[in-house]
Amino acid sequence: xxxxxxxxxxxxxxxxxxxxxxTGTGTITNPWRTLSKATSTVTAGNTIFLLPGTYTExxxxxxxxxxxxxxxxxxxxVRSTLSIQFVAILQLHSAEGTMGNQYVRNIKFDxxxxxxxxxxxxxxxxxVSVYGCVFRDFEETAVNWSGRNDGNQIPPSIYATSNxxxxxxxxxxxxxxxxxxxxxFQFGGQDGMQIYNNYITANSRPAGLNGWPVxxx
Numbered sequence: 597x598x599x600x601x602x603x604x605x606x607x608x609x610x611x612x613x614x615x616x617x618x619t620g621t622g623t624i625t626n627p628w629r630t631l632s633k634a635t636s637t638v639t640a641g642n643t644i645f646l647l648p649g650t651y652t653e654x655x656x657x658x659x660x661x662x663x664x665x666x667x668x669x670x671x672x673x674v675r676s677t678l679s680i681q682f683v684a685i686l687q688l689h690s691a692e693g694t695m696g697n698q699y700v701r702n703i704k705f706d707x708x709x710x711x712x713x714x715x716x717x718x719x720x721x722x723x724v725s726v727y728g729c730v731f732r733d734f735e736e737t738a739v740n741w742s743g744r745n746d747g748n749q750i751p752p753s754i755y756a757t758s759n760x761x762x763x764x765x766x767x768x769x770x771x772x773x774x775x776x777x778x779x780x781f782q783f784g785g786q787d788g789m790q791i792y793n794n795y796i797t798a799n800s801r802p803a804g805l806n807g808w809p810v811x812x813x
Contacts, residue, residue, distance in 0.1 A: 609643070629651075635657040659698070661698065682714060686705070693756075716739045719741075723759065736807075738780050741782065742782075756789070780798050780807065
């Protein structure tokens with residue numbers, strides 16, 4: 597007796613600045629318009645592909661585990677009208693120890709002239725890679741990456757593992773006020789995270805108003 601197991605094939609879904617969230621189907625010939633539409637629709641095992649152009653998001657895109665986000669290069673630009681403190685354009689939040697099994701690559705995240713507080717927020721997830729991306733002009737932090745999922749700056753019960761952040765560029769995305777200082781790239785609660793080949797600067801603001809390039813969180 598022979599048993600045949602059929603495995604579902606991974607699918608790539610597309611968005612384009614000229615797409616349509618209402619009538620689009622996510623195909624390359626009929627793409628959606630926004631990243632938030634794609635992240636609310638695409639399920640684990642599949643990929644969201646951004647065609648070239650500028651995407652203006654009006655809400656946080658919440659990325660499920662197992663879903664990748666990528667573009668051919670950083671001519672795909674994601675910016676946002678969000679202006680709430682600690683709220684990111686792209687959010688990857690899960691309970692501590694959750695396996696993300698995903699990547700974000702070749703995207704340019706634009707803070708809209710510092711209107712938007714954060715670019716990317718990762719909490720609780722393991723096995724997530726972010727690479728080949730550009731982050732620019734965020735008010736407080738470009739990337740906040742924590743092993744916890746509650747925002748507390750204390751060690752997690754389960755440390756995140758197998759995460760990586762490499763070959764990225766971050767500019768003008770860290771602030772300093774009289775009350776606190778932020779890092780352009782903030783991370784904590786990680787075990788063996790790989791961080792390399794990144795270019796991070798925090799020197800574009802007047803003296804005394806720049807945060808750190810890299811900071812623990």
